[in-house]
Amino acid sequence: MKHRDLSETNLLEPRLLRLFDALFTTGSVTKAAEKLGQSQPTISIWLGRLRQELDDPLFIRSAEGMLPTPRAEALIGPARQALEMLRRLAELRTDFDPASAKRRFTICMTDGSHVTLLPSILAHVRRVAPGVRIEATQIGADTPRMLQSGEADLALGYISDLDAGHFQQALFPQDWVCLANAKHARIRDRITARDFRREAHVLIRSGTGHQLLADALKQQQIVLDVALELPGFLGLPAIVGTTDLIATLPRHIGETLAHYYGLRVLDCPLAIAGFTVKQYWHARFHHDPASQWLRGVCAELFQQQDVRGLHRSGRARKRRPRNLQPSRA
Template sequence: MTRHDLPHANLLDPRLLRLFDALFTTGSVTKAAERLGQSQPTVSIWLARLRQELDDPLFVRSPEGMLPTPRAEALISTARQALEMLRRLAELRTDFDPATAKRRFSICMTDASHITLLPAILAHVRRVAPGIRIEAAQIGMDTPRMLQSGESDLALGYISDLDAGHFQQALFPQDWVCLANAHHPRIKNRITLRDFRREAHVLIRSGTGHQLLADASREQGIAPDIALELPGFLGLPAIIGTTDLIATLPRHIGETLAHYYGLRVLACPLPIPSFTVKQYWHARFHHDPASQWLRGVCAELFQQQDVRGLHRSARPRRRKAT
């Protein structure tokens, strides 16, 4: 059994296939070298390798130039078909066209982001990509696995630690505010740390920054008077708007709720570490055109801009020319 009969024989270098085609077409080593953008000595070395790989001279010198042998004539059609397949393979990566695309994107986010970020994303997508469907998934412990598997395309929020193999991009910073009834009987335009200690609170056990609030309260030796615990932000505006309870929450969701429901936003007197809202994705999809488009939309809408204006307008900023 010869080397060429082995089931795992080495595949031909595509450069040798291109040389074969160029020599067959031009009948000249010099012209083939010019066509390939290589020096004549390099082409001569490649031709020697090609002859060895195919176990045939392939081309012989004559007054009319390099003439193909019968084996070369038998192989040229197959070689050109292989080159065409390689060209098609290289062209398979096409740009993502949002105007005509039909697909679903899954984005992991908190319920606060359903109120603050999702409306702007959806308004933009409906305007420029009407065939795209958005699915909001819950951000949590399972998010890294979902990003890796492709079950979710993107995560928006704050994830304190992330497995290797993920990318992240900062969007905007978040600090903390207190939300109160606009007609609160004791709190007007300012809330002091003393007020914070004595007033009754609504605790929202939701959001990726929730642990920062709990840690800050413990470190400061403050145990807020919790009158109500909620699993999310859905009922919070009605509670704050009809009682004297206060809530401590990230600025973006606080100012958005205050805008829509006529609530009062106050600077939080408790020192709580700020955090940065980011977008996260897995390295598997870093070069995927559809994923790149979605990340570009989120960056265009949210990156480093004054997010307090997002609930007033879903129009994205224009990209600066680069």
Template sequence: MNETTDTSDAGLLDIKLLRLFELLYSTHSVTRAAEQLGQSQPTVSIWLARLRRQLNDPLFVRTPSGMQPTPRAEMLIGIVREALRSLRQLAIAQAVFDPATASRRFRICMTDASHVTLLPQLLAHVRASAPKVRLVAARIDGETAQALQSGEADLAIGLVPWLESGFYQQVLFPQDWVCLVNARHPRIGAKALGLRDYKAEAHVGIAGGTGGQLLEAALARHRIERRVQLELPGFLGLAAIVATTDLVATLPRHIGETLARTGGLTVFPCPLPVPPFTVKQHWHARYHEDPANRWLRELCARLFAARGQHAPKPVRRMASR
């Protein structure tokens, strides 16, 4: 199908002709106008001829005192200057986000593990640098993609592999798997946790978390059926449960080590080979250049990128073929 041109725009003046009009009006000289435009005098003369044709008026007439405007040029100079002022503002205008004075809400989709591991640190930095900013923690679920696209949510942090075309992602840190046990566990204690122990002990299962499918797939692949005596919807209360029972919890390292520090628990490498994954931040392409969104992303990258490393550059996801 052939492209069509909107004929209503055919008579619009080129911005260089508007600039010439303004310079001729203020300098009364084709030579000085050419110098300020960085063009040769013959080129500017050609532009002036085009301008006269388009506006159907001589516009500027040569006199002993220089190029003087015609009545029509006098009538148009205000319109020309306003048009140039608007175009200049359009060229330089860029929304600015000043965290020190900004008053807005950021909605971040994250797992409840991130409520424990990431949110306290993020909140502390936001309160220090952007005291009027509010944070809202939302779930990662089937509505996350639409929320990011519509602007209802600003960012998603975690394992969100179903976000594809139209989304950017940036790696923050890697995750492998660990097991938590009571520091006074009657059979495991401080010794290494082997696969035989893992199979023999009772477990607490965590249904929440987007990485849970990796664990379940690894259990199925190795034909291991855990004896799960308690199942929790998330990580709330997990540290207290493990600290007061002999149950074993299998979970990603970041949340595992955080709970271990606060609950006096012992951390072991998971004896079951579960695939590692990376925690990333995700945002929609519509907001890639938005200064407020960029500030939030850069803050998260600075806070949560793997220790001693800079977060890799963002990558835009493309639709799967």
């Protein structure tokens, strides 16, 4: 009968190879079980599978213990070579050292995140990883594909519909505010629902906020007096700071712009659905040390902390990432 060698079977799991080596070395089922940290019944089951796969008894009980058969003696060399190769493969994983790393990370984000999140990320990276470069690209419909292919390392924002195979981690919740000129003639410390309907507005046609705001206006049958629409946040502070127009936007970007440009922040009187800013990545890179480092930086900087303090510091806080879960496609 022709025996199959180690290369002809697909079922020799590493644990069976380790059992083979342990039995050959100790000559005892009891000692092999102790060495592998398994029960004797488990070792007996594994040995049965090993014998079936290699089509040989392999070890015969005797007064001197479990004696190897000629086939076992012929296979122990290749088996130990295979175990050594597995050990070397396990050692090939290299940790990511930010202080010496030379690489580029691509992060998908909204233009609002360029103002709110990117400065903190960049300040931290420049301090602890001077050889690392950051490329910011627009978050959008192509983002899941870019994360899967590796064209992008991470996405920051809110993605309502994500393909299977991605992970997501909640960072911080978002509600809504209104921005007004600090010297607005009619709006002081608060804006009422009546004021909101009566005043002229500037709308931003980008990011998560645009669609959520539009949905809220439609559901509540509110028609705003829109004097200006902008494709992004670039010119918004100058517009609000020099006119009587009102801007409605997520709190994080609103409070950041107000801080830098001296605008007035008001609680929004309109009921608008909130959302959670998250970081997203693909399962292909879930265990990649460089990707883990980048995600850890974002979690330390932003996760569940008071977003009103984010624009003041680029230093990462030491905190354990939470709410790590696969997304539902």
